[in-house]
Amino acid sequence: MPKKKKTVYVCQECGYDAPKWLGRCPGCGAWNTMVEEVVAPEVKGSGGLRLGLSDAVKPQPIGDVQLEDLPRFLTGSGELDRVLGGGVIPGSMVLIVGDPGVGKSSLTLKVCADVARSGRRVLYVTGEESTRQVRMRADRLGAIADSLLVVSETNLETIEAHVSNTKPDLLVIDSIQTIFKPEVQSAPGSVSQVRECSVELLRIAKTNGIAAFVIGHVTKDGNLAGPRVLEHIVDTVLYFEGERNAEYRVLRAVKNRFGSTNELGLFEMRDVGLVDVPDASKMFLSERECDSGTVIIPTVEGTRPLLVELQALVAPTPYVPPRRTADSVDIKRIQLLLAVLEKRVHLQIGACDVYVKVAGGIRIDEPAADLGICVAMASSFANRLIRPKTIVFGEVGLSGEVRAVGQADIRINEAKRLGFEHVILPMKNYRQLAREVTGINLYGAETIRDALRLAMPKD
Structure with a gap:
């Protein structure tokens, strides 16, 4: 009589498993995400004690570990290389995540062509499209190269071959x-399949x-779909940000074993x-207009200074409570x-609607x-x-x-480069840089009252 298969119910959001179906996942709190999956039989090994020391990697003092320079190669995209920490390292695994239509496949296909033109061999495995569809997109992007190989396949064993x-x-x-692994008896995209395929x-x-570059889907909340362990397995996790119809895209590293996670890559979507x-x-x-409620803020992402336009609209409203809306803040x-x-400052702003946004869609989260x-x-209110x-x-x-804030000199130098003449900054930063900075006027502010008086002087 054949042995009955053991099954568990696994949450498709966080990977929590339970012996019976539950309407709400105890792990992440999501509703209707528990799916029945077959548990693979355990494979009994020979045991660690039976393994001879001659066959295993022996422990050694950390000072005796040989250091080697990690050889990187460029992707052809300066912004992507910046986020990766200077290029791609052979043997590394990079996970690229983003909303549908944000440009993940377009970017990776263009990178594949640039890497192939540099004399390297590239294999592009698509599980969502046919090879003809990939060729059509490659013609539009100009991503044709002899060393770029394309195959439409979802079986992991065939991909390995x-x-x-x-x-x-x-x-x-x-x-x-x-992608699916035949030994795992669950549907592609399930927690078990994603986990096993990622490890393989x-x-x-x-x-x-x-x-290896691996593209991943996101949930409706914008988080990575699949088990949380996927982010721990890979070496680098890159998130694409930006609306589908927006002009600009932002690429951020939320994990990078070979570089900083503070760097940011900027892309513009064109035909x-x-x-x-x-x-x-x-x-x-480039499209800035001088009006009340508009100010230029120098923000720093990693080592990169960015001047962005922040807009505020403050208007009286008869509604209670007043509305507070923010975009990218x-x-x-x-x-x-x-x-x-x-x-x-005693501004009677509590009874007003307040709307704040950053032009271009760049998210600002630094103090x-x-x-x-x-x-x-205050400028819009007055x-x-x-x-x-x-x-x-x-x-x-x-x-x-x-x-005071950090990297004040980098912010000021970027403002000088773009032709700005005045900088309102914290008094402590002003005292540190007043004698060093030339070619631009610095104004130190100890309180927010001082800053408003300097920013909006009386005629």
Whole structure:
């Protein structure tokens, strides 16, 4: 009599498993995500004690470990290379995540062609499209190269055979949710399949010294679909940000074993695909109009300074409570700064609707933008223009003081490069840089009152 298969119910959002079906996952709280999956039988090994020391890797003092320079190769995209930390490392596994239509496949296909033109062999495995569809997109992007090989396949064993035959330097999987392992008795895209396939792809990449790019889907909340362990397995996790109809895309690293996670890559969507934006500050300020409620804020992403335009609209409203809306800025931060303005500056702004957004869609989350947000909201409330060619930055405390921020010199140099003439900054930063900086006027502010008086001088 055949042995009955053991099954469990696994949450497709977080990977939590239970012996019976549950309407709500105890792990993540999601509803109707528990799916029945067959448990694979355990494989009994020979045991660690039976393994001879001659066959195993012996422990050694950490000082005796040999260091080698990790050989990187460029992808052809300066913005992607910046986010990766200087290029791609053979044997690494990179996970690229983003909303549908944001440009993941377009970027990776263009990168594949650039890498193939440099003399390396590339294998592009698509599980969502046919090879004809990939060729059509490659014609539009100009991504045709002799060393770029394309195959439409979802069986992991067949993919491994293709890798063994072609021996590529770069492997692209589009996407991990479509790949399945025959031994795992669950549907492609399930937690079990994604976990097992990811581990197997990592083994293939590490064993053969192949750089692997894996594209992943996201849930409706914008998080990575599949088990959380997937982010722990890979070496680098890159998130694509930006609306489908927006002009610009932002690429951020939320995990990078071979580089910083503070770097940011900017791309512009055109008819030929995603194009690098090396001078983002000039691009964001190209359509700027001088009006009340508009201020320029210098933000720093990693080692890259960006000048962005922040816009605020404050208008009286008969509705209670008044509305607070923010785009690309944390709404809780806006509410906190509004309270500071009303308490410390005595602006009767509590009965007004407040709308704040960043032109270009770049998300700002560093404290250095606090002072600029306050100046923009106060300017719109008073309907007064800010001093022309002025940038504003600094952290605002609850008592109304303006605190110093890091990398002030980088922000000022970027403003000088783009022709700005005035900088309103924290007093501590002013004292540190007053004698060093030339060619631009610096104004130190100890409190938010000082900053508003400097930003909107009386005629």
